[in-house]
Amino acid sequence: MTHVKEIARLLLGEDPSDIGRIYDRLLWAGASVGRSGVATQAIASVDTALWDVRARRAGLPLAKLLGAYRDSVRTYNTSGGYLQAPIDEVKEKAWRSLQDGIGGIKIKVGQPDLKEDLRRLAAVREHLGDDVPPASSSPTCPAWAASRPISRSRRWPTTRTCRWRRTS
Structure with a gap:
């Protein structure tokens, strides 16, 4: 929230229709704190609000303004x-x-013991039932080499335990 307050003053007097220009301005204003984490989250909240303003002015749901061709998506x-x-x-x-009302669940995997990951995935699947597609993702920390989650995921019983997975 602090970074949002810091960049908010840059929005005063701006035309909310100039979304791209405002985004670039905010991105550069926060360059000293980095381009990830709280800086990105702060800019994203402003960016989302600006797109919402544009959609309201057009009399459209935001999804339609952005070109959606579905009425809903599973989350x-x-x-x-x-x-x-x-x-x-x-x-x-x-x-x-x-x-x-959330349609799916994603849990993190990456325990030191692969069997523990499998046990956790199976426990969530059993608790929620077969109609809920659990998903998983592995940590992105430097300690995890890219090959480790990929080689592990090949051994997961995908059809029963995990509908989809992300390894980055």
């Missing part, structure tokens, strides 16, 4: 599926997300 939630979270917490948060 997923990662919240609660982190490596350090106990499996009972992961299952509870996943169930709560489904009750809130």
Whole structure:
């Protein structure tokens, strides 16, 4: 929130129709704090709001303005599926997300023991049922070489445990 407050003053007097120019200006204004993490999140919140303004002015839902050809898309939630979270917490948060209307669940994998990842994936799948497609992603930290999650994922029983996975 702090970075949003820092860049907000740059928006005063700007034409909200100039989304690209405003984006570039905000990107360069935050260059000293980096181009990831909170800086990107702060700019994304402003960028999303500007696109929403454009859609409202056009009298369209934002998705239609951006060229959507579907009326809906399935969403997923990662919240609660982190490596350090106990499996009972992961299952509870996943169930709560489904009750809130989220269509899928993504949990992190990358435990030191592959069997633990498989056990966690299977536990979430069993808890949620076969109609909910759990997904997984591996950490992007430098300690994980690109080959490790890929070689591990080839051994996962995809058809039963995990509908899709991300390895980057």
